[in-house]
Amino acid sequence: MKITQAWLAAAALAVGAGAAQAQDFDNQLKARQGQFRIMALNLGVLGGMARGTVDYDAEMARMAAENIATIASLHQGAMWPEGSDNMELDGTRALPSIWDDNADFLSKWGAMGEAANSLVAVAADGQQGLGPAVGALGDACGACHEAHRQPSE
Amino acid sequence: MIRATLAVCAVLAAGAWWATGGTRLAPGDLDVTEGDAAAGEAVFWAAGCASCHAAPEAEGENRLVLAGGQAFPSPFGTFRAPNISPDPDAGIGDWSLVDMATALRHGVGPRGRHYYPAFPYTAYAHMTDRDIADLWAFLRTLPPSDAPSADHDLSFPFSIRRTLAMWKWMNAGGDFVLDTGGDPQLERGRYLVEGLAHCAECHTPRDMFGGLQEESWMGGAPNPTGDGRIPNITPAALDWSAADIAYYLESGFTPDWDSAGGHMTDVIENMAKLPASDREAIAAYLKALPPVSSDG
Incomplete structure (x- = not known):
């Protein structure tokens, strides 16, 4: 947080506010949206197996679940600088509530990590366990999206 | 002449008063009089009752406590979901099945008062007698809450419930929209x-x-x-x-x-x-x- 503020102050001094600032958050947006894409890609593997549209493969399921859990374990601070919400920037649906109630955001991120770890624990044990574990992970995704992401369109 | 005008006004006013009052069902209007609470649970989730009537932020089992209190902003003002738990004073514990059916079908309370359509009775009007009875039976099994219902906060003239008679005349009582061809x-x-x-x-x-x-x-x-x-x-x-x-x-x-x-x-x-x-x-x-x- 302190580093972000110092960085912001420096950026404001150097180039002024506005468009330059938005451009400077481009990397942060790409990084944080990239991690959601990595999770979505791996969820696709697990969800396809859970639904039965893809043949179950224990090793693939294990790796996909571990990838999601690994993303969940990343420290999030660097990806979410203050001022990178949807009121300040285009190209993001991140609501200001992420910063206004950061503890809630982080606790929901943590809950997602726990659901991902539970998925890792069962992923290689057979197709039948996937459905409930993927469902629980989906609940964790939804809880945060409900509170902290602007609905689409 | 003045007397005649007054008389006409009085008749018109009485007619308007009568015409803007709420429709009530009678016990004989329902084919089903005993609901099945277990079957009513599926009706309850399908109808999304808890989404509006559970307390704000309620999760898990607490979603079954229909204490009300959630606020719904609209262009007409802010609506607040009431307590519909089985508490006889704060909730709807003193209602009958016919009261419930009247509320769902016509958006009218036990004392003839119109409900605002934030309560989606134009949709619930399609409910079968069986589903209404089952839902009512299930609602009666839920935990009571003595939390008082909060008032809506609406701007004039929407704050006058009798204006809802006109709204219902324009918007309620419609048929299903999609033609299913009987499938x-x-x-x-x-x-x-x-x-x-x-x-x-x-x-x-x-x-x-x-x-x-x-x-x-x-x-x-x-x-x-x-x-x-x-x-x-x-x-x-x-x-x-x-x-x-x-x-x-x-x-x-x-x-x-x-x-x-x-x-x-x-x-x-x-x-x-x-x-x-x-x-x-x-x-x-x-x-x-x-x-x-x-x-x-």
Whole structure:
């Protein structure tokens, strides 16, 4: 947080506010949206197996679940600088509530990590366990999206 | 002359008073008098009662305590969901099945008072006698709450409930929208979508009086509680397969493995509790809708 503020102050001094600032958050947006894409890609593997549209493969399921859990374990601070919400920037649906109630955001991120770890624990044990574990992970995704992401369109 | 004018006015006023009062059902109007609480639970989740009537932020088992208190901003003011728990004083514990049916079918309370259509009775009016009786039986098994219901905060003239008689005359009592051609799965889907789950309340745009615009049925609408839009879910915009729609309603995952957000997460929590055949029926219904252009 302190580093972000110092960085912001420096950026404001150097180039002024506005468009330059938005451009400077481009990397942060790409990084944080990239991690959601990595999770979505791996969820696709697990969800396809859970639904039965893809043949179950224990090793693939294990790796996909571990990838999601690994993303969940990343420290999030660097990806979410203050001022990178949807009121300040285009190209993001991140609501200001992420910063206004950061503890809630982080606790929901943590809950997602726990659901991902539970998925890792069962992923290689057979197709039948996937459905409930993927469902629980989906609940964790939804809880945060409900509170902290602007609905689409 | 003055006396005659006054007399005419009095008759007109009495007529208006009578005409704007609420319709009441009588016990003989219902074919079913004893509900099955176990069957009523599925009706309860399909109808999304807890989504509005549970206390704000309630989760898990607490969603079954229908204490009310959630606020719903609108162009007409802020509506607040009342306590509908079985508490006889704070809730609706002293109601009869006929009171319940009158509320759901006509949007009218036990003392003849009109309810505001934030309570989606224009959709619930499609409910079968059996489902109303089962839902009522289930509601009576839920924990009571003595939390008092909060008043709505509406601007004049919407604060006068008798104006709702006019609104109902314009907007209530409609038939089903989709022509199913008699297909049983589509009929089940239509009953769920247009009736219990009242999807059109958010997914269909409204006219200036808050009435649903049937010509744009499920064509998307402004988000009533925030930024952005509620999406168009007709085949003009929603090109997912029926299986994908059913899975989304079960899990919240879109075909590209994004997950639902906003108010829809709550809807999915309800839909996930229904039998798979119901989610498949909803999906079939959505695929059968006439396409509505999102530009319209």
